[in-house]
Amino acid sequence: xxxxxxxxxxxxxxxxxxxxxxxxxxxxxxxxxxxxxxxxxxxxxxxxxxxxxxxxxxxxxxxxxxxxxxxxxxxxxxxxxxxxxxxxxxxxxxxxxxxxxxxxxxxxxxxxxxxxxxxxxxxxxxxxxxxxxxxxxxxxxxxxxxxxxxxxxxxxxxxxxxxxxxxxxxxxxxxxxxxxxxxxxxxxxxxxxxxxxxxxxxxxxxxxxxxxxxxxxxxxxxxxxxxxxxxxxxxxxxxxxxxxxxxxxxxxxxxxxxxxxxxxxxxxxxxxxxxxxxxxxxxxxxxxxxxxxxxxx
Amino acid sequence: xxxxxxxxxxxxxxxxxxxxxxxxxxxxxxxxxxxxxxxxxxxxxxxxxxxxxxxxxxxxxxxxxxxxxxxxxxxxxxxxxxxxxxxxxxxxxxxxxxxxxxxxxxxxxxxxxxxxxxxxxxxxxxxxxxxxxxxxxxxxxxxxxxxxxxxxxxxxxxxxxxxxxxxxxxxxxxxxxxxxxxxxxxxxxxxxxxxxxxxxxxxxxxxxxxxxxxxxxxxxxxxxxxxxxxxxxxxxxxxxxxxxxxxxxxxxxxxxxxxxxxxxxxxxxxxxxxxxxxxxxxxxxxxxxxxxxxxxxxxxxxxxxxxxxxxxxxxxxxxxxxxxxxxxxxxxxxxxxxxxxxxxxxxxxxxxxxxxxxxxx
Numbered sequence: 276x277x278x279x280x281x282x283x284x285x286x287x288x289x290x291x292x293x294x295x296x297x298x299x300x301x302x303x304x305x306x307x308x309x310x311x312x313x314x315x316x317x318x319x320x321x322x323x324x325x326x327x328x329x330x331x332x333x334x335x336x337x338x339x340x341x342x343x344x345x346x347x348x349x350x351x352x353x354x355x356x357x358x359x360x361x362x363x364x365x366x367x368x369x370x371x372x373x374x375x376x377x378x379x380x381x382x383x384x385x386x387x388x389x390x391x392x393x394x395x396x397x398x399x400x401x402x403x404x405x406x407x408x409x410x411x412x413x414x415x416x417x418x419x420x421x422x423x424x425x426x427x428x429x430x431x432x433x434x435x436x437x438x439x440x441x442x443x444x445x446x447x448x449x450x451x452x453x454x455x456x457x458x459x460x461x462x463x464x465x466x467x468x469x470x471x472x473x474x475x476x477x478x479x480x481x482x483x484x485x486x487x488x489x490x491x492x493x494x495x496x497x498x499x500x501x502x503x504x505x506x507x508x509x510x511x512x513x514x515x516x517x518x519x520x521x522x523x524x525x526x527x528x529x530x531x532x533x534x535x536x537x538x539x540x541x542x543x544x545x546x547x548x549x550x551x552x553x554x555x556x557x558x559x560x561x562x563x564x565x566x567x568x569x570x571x572x
Numbered sequence: 573x574x575x576x577x578x579x580x581x582x583x584x585x586x587x588x589x590x591x592x593x594x595x596x597x598x599x600x601x602x603x604x605x606x607x608x609x610x611x612x613x614x615x616x617x618x619x620x621x622x623x624x625x626x627x628x629x630x631x632x633x634x635x636x637x638x639x640x641x642x643x644x645x646x647x648x649x650x651x652x653x654x655x656x657x658x659x660x661x662x663x664x665x666x667x668x669x670x671x672x673x674x675x676x677x678x679x680x681x682x683x684x685x686x687x688x689x690x691x692x693x694x695x696x697x698x699x700x701x702x703x704x705x706x707x708x709x710x711x712x713x714x715x716x717x718x719x720x721x722x723x724x725x726x727x728x729x730x731x732x733x734x735x736x737x738x739x740x741x742x743x744x745x746x747x748x749x750x751x752x753x754x755x756x757x758x759x760x761x762x763x764x765x766x767x768x769x770x771x772x773x774x775x776x777x778x779x780x781x782x783x784x785x786x787x788x789x790x791x792x793x794x795x796x797x798x799x800x801x802x803x804x805x806x807x808x809x810x811x812x813x814x815x816x817x818x819x820x821x822x823x824x825x826x827x828x829x830x831x832x833x834x835x836x837x838x839x840x841x842x843x844x845x846x847x848x849x850x851x852x853x854x855x856x857x858x859x860x861x862x863x864x865x866x867x868x869x870x871x872x873x874x875x876x877x878x879x880x881x882x883x884x885x886x887x888x889x890x891x892x893x894x895x896x897x898x899x900x901x902x903x904x905x906x907x908x909x910x911x912x913x914x915x916x917x918x919x920x921x922x923x924x925x926x927x928x929x930x931x932x933x
Contacts, residue, residue: 472662475629478649479656480676480723490675494666 322554329547338543347548356532356549363529366443366518367511370450374458374507375500377451382462382499383492387471397463400456412449412520419445419521441523449517454510458503465499466492505564509557529553578641580605580731580763581626586635588621588787595621597787598635603731603765605640608757610766610774613784614810619767620659622784623733626765627656640730650679655724656733660740661716663708669695669719670704676727694726695719697756714745721753725760732757734766738773750777771811775799783807805931808850815856815900816848816931827930831896836873839930847932853903855927858891860913861920874922875900879915893919 329347332339350356385396403411419425419439429437439445469492477487493500515530522528527535529549536546579602588596596618603609611619624630625637628649637645644652655676664672674691678684695704698718708716717737724732737753738746754777757764768774774781775795782792783806791803802808805816819829827837827849837849861876880899881892889912891902902921904910913919 470662472658472660473664475649476656476658476662476664477675477679479627479629479654479658480727481650481679482675483650483679486679491664 325547325550328543329551331544331547333542333544337541347544350545351548351552359527359529359532362443362526363512366446366450366526366528367508367514369447370454370511371458371504371508373447373451374455375504378455378458378462378503379500382459382466385459385463386467400459403452403456408453409516409520412453412517415445415449415452415521416440419448440521441525443522443526445521446518446526446528449521450511450514453514453517454507457506457510461502461506462496462499465496465502469495502564505560509560512556513553576602576604578605579603579638580607580640581765582636582638582641583622583625584636584638586622586625586632586637588618588625588630589633594787596625596632599789601782601789601792603763605730605763606761608754608764608766608777608779610768610778610781611784612768612771612774612781612810615769617784618787619769619782619784620735623656623735623765623767626731627654627733628652629656653730654733655727655729656735657717657720657724657737659735659737661708661720663716663719663723665708668705668707669700669711672708672719673722673726675723680727691722691726694722697725698722713741714749717741717749721756725756729762731763731765734764736767736769738768738770746773753777775811783810785810800926801929802850802931805848805850805933808848808929808931813853813901815851815853817851817898817900818846818848821845821847821930830898833875835875837928837930841930841932845932847930850929850931851900851923851927853890853901854888855923856900856902857922857924858893858902858904858913858919859922860911861918863918873925873928874920877919877921879913879917879919881915882913891919893921895921 327340328338330343330345332342332344332346351360385393388396417423421436421438421440423438423440426436426438429435439448473491473495474487477491478484482490513530514528515534518526518528519531522531533546533549533553536542536549540546581601581603583599583601586596586599586601587594599618599622601622611622613619621630625632626639628644628647628651631646635645636643639652639654664675667675670688670691673694674687677687677690682690692701692704695701698721700715700718700722703711703715708719711719717740720737734753738749741749750773753764753766766774766778775798778795780792780794781798783790783798783803785806791798791807793801798807799811802811808814809816817829819827819835821839821841821843822828822834823843824840825836825838826834827839827847828834829849835849839847841847875895877893877895877900879891880894883890883892885906887906889904889906891904891913893900893902900921906912
């Protein structure tokens with residue numbers, strides 16, 4: 276008799292739990308609904324429109340949606356377009372590397388301080404966010420421009436009045452300045468999580484300071500390196516404000532090039548195709564982020 | 573201090589300060605080659621800091637620290653012939669057992685094949701053969717402990733440092749590992765310096781024990797010496813259980829207890845010193861004295877009392893005996909030849925010459 280009851284209980288319970296679980300999940304989905312709706316209306320649908328436009332044809336009066344073709348995508352191979360793409364990718368990569376080199380020692384230093392100092396440093400990292408990004412970027416224009424502090428410095432040391440404004444260096448400086456916190460925060464989070472005893476064990480096992488960094492600290496903080504790199508690379512690749520303010524006309528980057536297609540050239544299909552490609556690059560980067568780094572963040 | 577020729581580790585006047593806190597206070601210590609040496613004390617007593625200074629993970633603020641005669645005071649850990657088994661093991665989570673075990677050799681520049689070969693031998697030695705490809709998180713606590721041992725011993729250190737290595741294991745496994753560690757140490761013949769807060773562990777495993785408190789070295793000696801002749805009240809209290817009967821030294825042979833009774837207790841303290849008579853519960857001989865009021869012991873080594881309470885503990889019986897001004901715990905073996913006494917019984921408590929020790933604060 277007892278065994279029969281147990282058998283029934285076994286057979287019924289999981290089913291009951293399942294339906295309970297389903298109910299709970301459905302209720303959870305309800306909480307997320309407003310945000311989902313917002314994203315669908317203002318992101319998914321517009322993005323769908325962009326994708327559709329990228330296969331359309333430009334006409335003298337606007338955009339012809341009737342004949343689908345790949346012409347806009349073929350134009351991505353043009354010399355001029357390729358230059359813009361490569362330049363953007365190169366500057367984004369450079370920005371990422373500079374951020375990484377600057378942020379790693381800083382994050383390590385921060386992670387090894389007392390809790391009080393750490394929190395204070397975190398606040399300092401966040402402070403730039405309190406001022407408008409546009410204002411801060413214009414400040415760089417003053418610093419790097421003619422007769423600015425930079426040129427005064429170069430003439431003071433006898434190098435003549437230098438001007439960095441409207442060069443690629445200025446763009447990278449501006450991008451690093453803007454995105455450094457995005458590198459520091461994930462790096463800090465992941466270095467802070469490395470057990471300091473592992474570093475001591477490595478030193479105890481005859482590793483030098485650098486050997487310990489290479490074999491223990493770096494591999495264990497890799498999630499932070501990947502996350503930070505993606506968080507810097509992705510927005511740098513599509514950056515619009517910084518390059519247009521500090522880069523001038525000669526260093527056209529992807530962001531401003533897309534704007535030009537839509538607003539000046541009125542070539543909606545080509546602008547859409549560029550946007551779509553940029554989107555794909557960012558999406559792949561984000562996927563890598565979630566698979567490699569996102570797990571631990 | 574015992575005279576040790578060619579000590580493996582020698583600390584002379586070593587002090588370690590962290591800002592305003594003195595973690596280790598002018599310690600003199602010599603650890604012999606091939607010795608199983610325990611550093612025992614409550615948490616925060618400075619035992620771990622002392623170990624870390626030997627390892628090179630902390631540098632002494634003052635004093636001299638020598639390993640086999642070489643001054644190593646400020647050498648980094650990778651330049652010292654010692655290895656450490658860390659508390660909670662500190663295994664590298666991104667490496668498998670073999671890579672963990674061969675890490676030290678690789679860092680010393682041993683070529684890959686030989687390092688792997690020697691690491692395999694070390695893994696075999698700690699009986700983990702076949703586990704080479706596992707990651708630390710796929711191992712049980714006891715297995716991780718063994719990997720940590722193999723990882724340190726593969727380098728053939730001249731001194732092995734162990735920081736509470738058994739703290740995270742459950743009782744049964746801990747006893748097993750105690751035995752294995754002892755065996756391993758005997759086999760290898762190198763010094764093991766072992767930090768623990770567990771007095772039983774220290775007593776059963778070590779050749780010698782150093783008892784520390786508040787950064788000071790209170791006593792160094794064999795388990796026997798430390799248990800039988802504690803240097804002061806703290807040591808007597810920390811190692812094993814004991815009863816403290818407060819009193820004053822009258823002369824080199826007598827202590828006057830709080831109730832004015834004089835008991836025979838030889839000591840080196842000067843007359844008038846406030847001391848305590850430390851009586852181990854199992855060293856007190858308890859017997860039924862009926863209505864006899866006379867002083868119980870021969871040569872004044874005894875006290876009269878009444879049993880308040882008896883606790884049955886399986887292999888032993890614990891009696892709480894009220895004497896004039898306090899309660900004393902007495903323990904007897906639970907054997908057929910030993911009569912069991914009931915609460916309310918008038919008893920005489922006596923002890924042999926070696927049963928009591930006089931300790932000052």
